[in-house]
Structure formats: C-alpha cells, structure tokens
Amino acid sequence: MIKILLLLAIGFVAWSAIRVYQRSLNKPPAPPRDQTVEDMVKCAHCGVNLPRSEAIYSAGDFFCTSEHKQLGKK
Ligand SMILES: [Zn+2]
DSSP, rough: HHHHHHHHHHHHHHHHHHHHHHHHHHHHOOOOHHHHHEEEEEBBTOOOOGGGGGSEEEEEEEEHHHHHHHHOOO
C-alpha cells in the first residue's frame, strides 16, 4: 500500500513539474520588456526618438510635442 502511495506522490510531483514547465513554454516571451524596447517612434518634424506612449500621433506620423504636430512634417 505504501509503495502505491509513494508512486502516486512521485507521479503527482512529476505531473505538476511538467505542468509548470509547459506553462512557462506557453508564456509569451517577456511582454513588459518588449514594450519598453520596441515602442520607440520618431518625431516627423525634428526626428527625435521617443516612446510611443509619449508621442502624439497625427495623420500617420508621430510628433514629440503638440507644437511639432502643429508645425507638421518637415
Ligand atoms: Zn519634434
């Protein structure tokens, strides 16, 4: 009886280890880091690079300030 319980315990540990491993495989590769690296846009007026979240988007172009948005594409 004890052997069966031991086997069940080992099986459960192995099964949960596999589950954790599979879950880590299914995870998309580091989404928060991707956002900070990838989302850099260029101001269409002065050409400065800035994070997309801080840029002003207008008619297909990004601008660093509303001033440059009004001045438009250079
Ligand atoms: Zn600018």
